[in-house]
Amino acid sequence: MSSYKYKHLTLDDRITIQKALKEGQTFVEIGALIGKDPSTVSKEVKAHLDYRNTGTRSRGYNPCRHRKRCTKQYICGEDSCGFINRLWHGKTYCSECALCMVNCPDFEEEKCSSLKKAPYVCNSCKQVSSCTLAKQFYDAKEAHKTYEKTRSDSRKGIDITPEELDRLDAILSPLIKQGQSIHQICMNNAAEIMVDERTIYNYMDAGILSAGNIDLPRKVRYKKRKSKKVVRVDKKCHIGRTYEDFEAFMKGHPDFNVVEMDSVEGTRDSTKVLLTVFFRNCSLMLAYLREANTAKSVTEAVNHLYEILGREQFCEMFQVILADRGSEFTDPLAIEFDEDGRRRTYVFYCDPQRPDQKGSIEVTHEFIRRIVPKKTSFAFLTQDKVNLMMSHINSYTRKKLNNRSAHQLFSFFYGADTASKLNLEAVPANEIILKPELLK
Template identity: 35%
Template sequence: MNNHKHITTDDRIVIKSMILKKKSLRQIALAINKNVTSISREIKRNRTFHQGHLGDKCKYVKLCRKGPGCDRNCSNYEKDSCIKLISAPWVCDGCENLKYCKKHKYRYLTANADSYASKRLINSRRKLQCDCYEITRINKILTPLIRDKHQSLSHVYATHCDELGLSLSTLYRYIDKGILEINNSDLPARVRYKKHKKYTSSFGYKVRIGRTYTDFKAYCKKHNNANVFEFDTVISHSEGNHKVFLTILFRKSTFMLVFLLNEKTTRAVVDKFDELERRLETVNFANLFRIGLTDNGGEFKDVNGLECLDRKYKRMNVFYCDAGASYQKGAIEKNHEYIRKYIPKGKSFDHLTDEDIKKMVNHINSIIRPRLSNKSPFQMLSKKELKLIQLLGYKAVKPDDVIVDSSLFNQ
C-alpha cells in the first residue's frame, strides 16, 4: 500500500476512468495501490444522487393493492432503483443504458467526490459547537425511541441520520460523556458468550446419514441459488410441559418467523410445517423452504415427516449441524437475542397467543440493521418472498413505531 492515508484527487480520476471501462474493484485497487474495501467505501460515500424522471415510484407498486398512487408513509415503501446498483461498483457510470434510463441514478463524479470527502474530513476534525437548543432537539428525537420504545441506537440513526446531523460514533461519545438524556443503561446490553463445551450427539446415526453439515455445504454449493433457512426451538422452562417457540430464519434476508407450539415434540414441529404448506400451497412452500439446517434436538428427528419422503417429491431437504456446534447455524442463534428483548429468559410463553407472536415478529423484522446496509429484514426480501410472507399475515412496521420490549404485548 502507498504512504497516502487518504485517497487523492489523482486517485479519484483513475477510479472514474476504470469504472467507465467496467473494471472490477480489485483491479481499481491494484491500479492505485489501495485496499479493495477502501475503494468500495470511497465510491459509496462520495457518489452523487440524480433524481430520475419516474419520481418516487415504489418498487412494490405492482404487488400493492393500493394502486399506482404511492404513499411515502407506507411501511413497505421503497424507491424504485436500478437492480445494478445493488452490486459493485454501485454507480451508473459505464452503463450502456445511462442516457435513456428514467430511474434514480448514482454517478461517481470526481469533483463532487473530492468536495464530499473534503467536507467530511473538515467536519470530523472540527469541534462541534452544540448549544442547548441543539442538544434539546437531539434529545427529542432519541429519548422517546430509545428509552420508551427500546429501539437500538443504530436503528434510530439509520432512520434519522439527516435530522440528527451527527455521526453514530459521535452520538455514542456524547452518551458516554453524559451530554444527552439517554445513557448506556438505556442501550441494549452487550452480550458475552460463554466458551462452547464439547458434546456428543445422542442423535441416531441413520437419521444423519447424508444429512451432516459437510453434506449441507456440498449440497448448497451444488444448488447455490436455492433458498436456505435455519430452524430451531426456544424454550421458556426446562421443567414441565410448557409452550415453546419454533423459529425459522432465511439466511439471505435474515427474516425470522416465530410460531407458538403447545409442546416440544416431533409431531408438533411436523404439524406446523404441514400447516405452512397448506397455507402457501406445495409449490410456493418448496421454493421458500428448500434447504433447511437445524441442530440435533430430539424434536427434529422425524426426517420423514419434515421432508415427506413418502411422497413422490420431497418438499424440502433437511440437514443437521455437528454435535455441540450450534455456531454452524449462528444466524438464527444470534437472532434469538431479539426474542429475549420481548420475553426474558426464564419467563413462560404460556400466556402468549398467536397474535402476540405475529405482532412481535412484525416488529423484529422491521428493525433496521447496519449489517444489512441499514435495511430491515422486510426490505431484504425479494418480491416473490414478500408476497408469500404477506400471505401468512405479516406486514412491516414503520421505523419510528418499532417497539423492542415487552410493552408491545399490552398494546
C-alpha cells in the same frame, strides 16, 4: 526518519522540518527525509505558522509600502516620536515610529510576495535581518505544543449547544427507550439527527441524554450462559444429512435457498416453545408457538406452512432446511416429504455443539430475547403475540442488509402478499418496540 505507518508527526519530525526549511530545502525533499508525503509537510507548515511583527536592530516594524521614501513628521503629535533617530541624526520621521501605521492616512500595508508561495516562511530568507515587514516562521517546538493542545482539547468536553442537545434528546431518547439501537434510529431519522452514530454513543457515555447505556440492548453485560445437558437422539436420522453432506450438496446446488430452523425455550414452568424459521437470503425470521418441544409439533408447523403457501411456493422458499441435532428435528422424512410422498425439501443437520454453523439464526434470536428475556415463562404467549413480536423484529433496519429491513427484502423476493399470508406486517421505523412492554 518516521515510518509511513504513523499518522501524526512527532517532535523529531518537526525539528527535522525546521532544520530543512532553514537550509532552503523543498517540501518534496523534506517529505523524503521524514517519510511523509510532501502535501503533509505543506499542511504542517501552513497550519503552524508563527507570525512575527518585528523590525531590525536599527529600524522598528513598519510594513508601509511608502516607508523608504516617506518624509512625514509628527503626524501623531508625540514629541517623543523618533527620539533615538533624532538623537543620532537630529531629525524625526514618522516611518521610524510604531504609531505610524495607526495615524497616517496614507498608510498602505506591504506584504512580502515570497510568503504567498512555498515554503511560506522566512526561515531561509537572507534578507530577514534587514526586513521590517511582517514575517512568518516555522518553529518546531511551538508547532508541537500547538498540536498537543489541539489534540487534547479535541478529546475533552461536548461540542454542542444546550438548544441542540435538547432537540437531539427529544428525538433519540424515546426511541432508545423503545429498544431501538443507535444505528436503527440514525438510518431512519438521518435528516433530523444530523450527527453520526459514534457521536451519539459519546453523548450517552457522557450522560447528557435522558436515555442511558442501560437502555441500549447490547451495552448491558449479561451473565455467562449455563451449559445445557445434551439431548441424546437417534443418530440414524443424521446419516446422509451431516453438515459435511450439506456443504457438498450446496456445492452442487449453489442457488438453492437455505432456511435455518431452531427452537427457543422459556422456563420449565411452561412446556410452550418457539420454532424459529430463518431465511438466509433476506434474514427474515418466522416463529411458531408449539405446546411441546416434540418432533411431531415441528412436522405440524412445516405442514402448516406448506398448506398456506402452496406446494410451488413452499418448494421455492424451503429448498434446503438446516437444523441442529435437537430431538425435535429427528423426523426428517416427515419434513422432507408431504402426505402424498412428494419431496418438498432437503433436511441437513449441523455438527454437535456447533451453533456457529447456523450462526445467523442464533444472532437473530437476540431480538426475541430483548422482548422475551431469558428466564421468562412462555405461558402468556399466544400466536398473535408471537406474530406481533416478529413483525416488529422483521421491520427493524439492519446495517448488514444495506440499511433495509428483513421485511422489505422478503417482500422484494416473495411479494407482500406472501408476507401477509405469514401474518407479518410492516411496522413504521419509529414505532418499533423491542422491549418486553410490546407484549403487555
